[in-house]
Amino acid sequence: MYELIQHLINGLASGTIYALVALGYTMVYGVLKLINFAHGDVMMVGVYVGYAVAFTLGKEHLGSVWSALLIFAVAMSACAALGFLIERFAYRPLRDKPRLTALITAIGISFAISYGFQFDVHGTIGGHELTLLPGAAARRFPEIIRPTQWLVLGDDDVIIWNWQVISFGIALSLMGALQYLVFRTRFGKAMRAVSHDHRVAALMGIPVDTIIAFTFMLGSALAAGAGILYAIKDKSIQPLMGVMVGLKAFVAAVIGGIGNLPGAVVGALLLGLCEEAVVGYGATALIPLLVLFLGVVAFEQWRRGGDRSKQVAVAGAQLTALLGFGWLIRNVNGSTWRDAVAFGFLIVVLLARPEGLFGRVQAEKV
Amino acid sequence: MSEPVTLGERVAREPMLVVKDLEVSYGAIKALRGISLTVGQGEVVALIGANGAGKTSTLRAVSGMVTPAKGTVTLRGENVTGVKAHQMVPRGMAHAPEGRGIFPNLTVQENLDLGAYLRRDTQGIADDAKRCFSLFPRLQERREQLAGTLSGGEQQMLAISRSLMSRPKLLLLDEPSLGLAPQVTQTIFRILREVNAEGMSILLVEQNAHLALELANWAYVLETGDIVMQGTGKALLASEEIRKAYLGE
Ligand SMILES: Nc1ncnc2c1ncn2[C@@H]1O[C@H](COP(=O)(O)OP(=O)(O)OP(=O)(O)O)[C@@H](O)[C@H]1O
Ligand SMILES: [Mg+2]
Numbered sequence: 001m002y003e004l005i006q007h008l009i010n011g012l013a014s015g016t017i018y019a020l021v022a023l024g025y026t027m028v029y030g031v032l033k034l035i036n037f038a039h040g041d042v043m044m045v046g047v048y049v050g051y052a053v054a055f056t057l058g059k060e061h062l063g064s065v066w067s068a069l070l071i072f073a074v075a076m077s078a079c080a081a082l083g084f085l086i087e088r089f090a091y092r093p094l095r096d097k098p099r100l101t102a103l104i105t106a107i108g109i110s111f112a113i114s115y116g117f118q119f120d121v122h123g124t125i126g127g128h129e130l131t132l133l134p135g136a137a138a139r140r141f142p143e144i145i146r147p148t149q150w151l152v153l154g155d156d157d158v159i160i161w162n163w164q165v166i167s168f169g170i171a172l173s174l175m176g177a178l179q180y181l182v183f184r185t186r187f188g189k190a191m192r193a194v195s196h197d198h199r200v201a202a203l204m205g206i207p208v209d210t211i212i213a214f215t216f217m218l219g220s221a222l223a224a225g226a227g228i229l230y231a232i233k234d235k236s237i238q239p240l241m242g243v244m245v246g247l248k249a250f251v252a253a254v255i256g257g258i259g260n261l262p263g264a265v266v267g268a269l270l271l272g273l274c275e276e277a278v279v280g281y282g283a284t285a286l287i288p289l290l291v292l293f294l295g296v297v298a299f300e301q302w303r304r305g306g307d308r309s310k311q312v313a314v315a316g317a318q319l320t321a322l323l324g325f326g327w328l329i330r331n332v333n334g335s336t337w338r339d340a341v342a343f344g345f346l347i348v349v350l351l352a353r354p355e356g357l358f359g360r361v362q363a364e365k366v
Numbered sequence: 367m368s369e370p371v372t373l374g375e376r377v378a379r380e381p382m383l384v385v386k387d388l389e390v391s392y393g394a395i396k397a398l399r400g401i402s403l404t405v406g407q408g409e410v411v412a413l414i415g416a417n418g419a420g421k422t423s424t425l426r427a428v429s430g431m432v433t434p435a436k437g438t439v440t441l442r443g444e445n446v447t448g449v450k451a452h453q454m455v456p457r458g459m460a461h462a463p464e465g466r467g468i469f470p471n472l473t474v475q476e477n478l479d480l481g482a483y484l485r486r487d488t489q490g491i492a493d494d495a496k497r498c499f500s501l502f503p504r505l506q507e508r509r510e511q512l513a514g515t516l517s518g519g520e521q522q523m524l525a526i527s528r529s530l531m532s533r534p535k536l537l538l539l540d541e542p543s544l545g546l547a548p549q550v551t552q553t554i555f556r557i558l559r560e561v562n563a564e565g566m567s568i569l570l571v572e573q574n575a576h577l578a579l580e581l582a583n584w585a586y587v588l589e590t591g592d593i594v595m596q597g598t599g600k601a602l603l604a605s606e607e608i609r610k611a612y613l614g615e
Contacts, residue, residue: 186479186483189472189476189479189480189483190480190483192469192471192472192476193469193472193480195471196469196470196471196472197467197469199431199451199463200463200467200469201469201480202430202431202450202451202452203429203431203451203452203455203460203461203463203467204452204455204480204481204483204528204532205452205455205456205483205484205532206452206480206483207452208452
């Protein structure tokens with residue numbers, strides 16, 4: 001029993017970090033209909049900025065609330081600026097070009113950042129030895145939040161760490177705040193209008209460029225915050241860390257229905273739990289989860305009605321997905337399972353329910 | 367380029383909009399070949415012409431949706447050529463674009479709110495929304511519904527209402543009667559007459575040339591990117607050429 005609870009908690013903890021990254025993903029997708037593949041790498045940059053700040057502060061100053069806040073603030077601002085630059089110079093000129101162009105650019109930026117950071121570049125500025133690019137080697141992320149046990153159950157059977165609680169709280173409140181921003185404020189209304197058609201949005205007097213830039217900055221700042229939480233948990237950082245986290249967050253966003261904020265959080269928590277289930281109980285643990293997931297999808301489909309042939313097609317897709325997923329679980333070996341979970345999920349979702357759990361297929365009249 | 371044929375006398379007014387030698391190209395395609403037109407304050411000016419003549423392109427260039435290749439656009443004495451679309455709204459322009467352009471992912475009410483995006487007078491906005499609802503009771507019943515679930519005609523009503531929500535001084539309308547039942551078209555033209563009587567200037571692109579010319583103080587006939595004829599609505603309605611080409615008689 002304790003073991004199960006511990007796994008649940010660990011799963012939720014990593015899920016919340018994916019959730020923060022996924023929120024940025026889904027928000028940018030929401031306004032630009034662009035899958036910003038560089039999002040994970042922006043996160044990585046945030047982590048390194050946080051590392052640099054922590055390093056500059058020195059060990060003796062770490063561990064206090066103020067130093068932690070400072071690290072978060074600097075990293076998040078730096079990433080907001082980076083997000084602004086990426087949008088301004090890479091995506092904005094491509095806004096009216098075919099979407100594939102922007103997508104390929106996003107992948108290019110992702111590579112440029114993650115591989116650029118693997119160079120080891122030092123410089124001397126004003127007599128100070130500075131690291132300009134960190135190099136490929138993994139580094140140990142300092143303890144910017146002193147890990148303490150927030151709650152212990154039984155005989156050290158279940159341990160909940162303070163940073164787990166903090167991440168969970170941050171993720172939930174941010175989700176609420178963003179949901180409020182998007183659906184209850186004037187700015188959010190403008191975001192949703194831009195999301196549908198930025199040219200018509202401009203005719204309402206909405207400053208489209210500003211809205212998009214701000215969304216990018218917000219998403220990038222979120223990524224930086226998430227990245228630091230991730231680094232606190234994982235303790236080790238390296239330039240390619242953003243790629244896998246980014247991809248998983250993307251999967252989470254797709255599971256929830258890309259563009260849907262609560263969907264991103266639910267998708268991310270689900271993903272975190274599934275990964276933990278695999279770590280704890282092996283890949284077979286996923287089968288009941290998958291059956292449950294497909295059951296929900298089938299029920300939703302049935303509830304919505306629609307024609308019989310489409311339902312049959314969905315059922316067929318689900319069966320295929322189930323078989324494919326089973327194959328994946330049997331054939332992917334050892335420690336790589338954990339990562340395979342995310343991609344298995346992506347395949348299942350894309351087959352069984354491309355619009356995601358909470359996505360809506362929008363009927364547009366011409 | 368020759369001067370367009372002119373029928374009838376134009377009543378002189380203070381200019382609201384002056385377009386001079388406007389050229390618009392889409393890559394190699396020249397949509398407008400240097401047209402000039404004016405809209406006087408309080409005037410309804412109609413722009414008629416066959417499909418692909420350049421009517422929509424004219425409105426787009428005026429409202430800043432496309433940047434003209436040549437020529438100038440002057441709004442109430444200010445040169446606004448190349449000004450971005452969102453900056454035209456605070457200058458008193460509203461453009462209801464071709465194909466409705468409502469936001470299907472927002473509710474009817476939110477669509478109206480966006481029409482008043484730059485306004486801060488909550489009470490005035492609420493009053494104007496009320497007025498739209500009294501004009502189109504259908505919209506009132508569907509206030510909280512997503513606009514994408516409205517019928518085509520209802521979407522058109524919403525698009526017109528939304529364009530009035532910024533209380534523009536100059537309203538650009540691109541085929542407001544498209545896809546509407548005759549009574550609804552009548553309603554819309556009645557509303558245009560009303561807002562015009564209250565002082566709003568209107569530049570109207572309309573397939574239904576008959577209705578447009580009846581309403582218009584002045585009208586321009588566009589043919590493959592050139593203005594070939596202009597005149598009072600009445601005079602054009604009476605013209606043999608127009609009756610043949612645009613009124614299907
Ligand atoms: N975005 C675009 N890209 C390329 N060509 C365009 C574009 N928009 C319009 N055109 C071309 O410009 C010309 C004028 O088009 P425009 O839309 O202004 O015509 P219109 O008078 O509004 O026609 P309609 O009555 O069919 O709406 C047409 O030949 C059209 O094919
Ligand atoms: Mg047109």
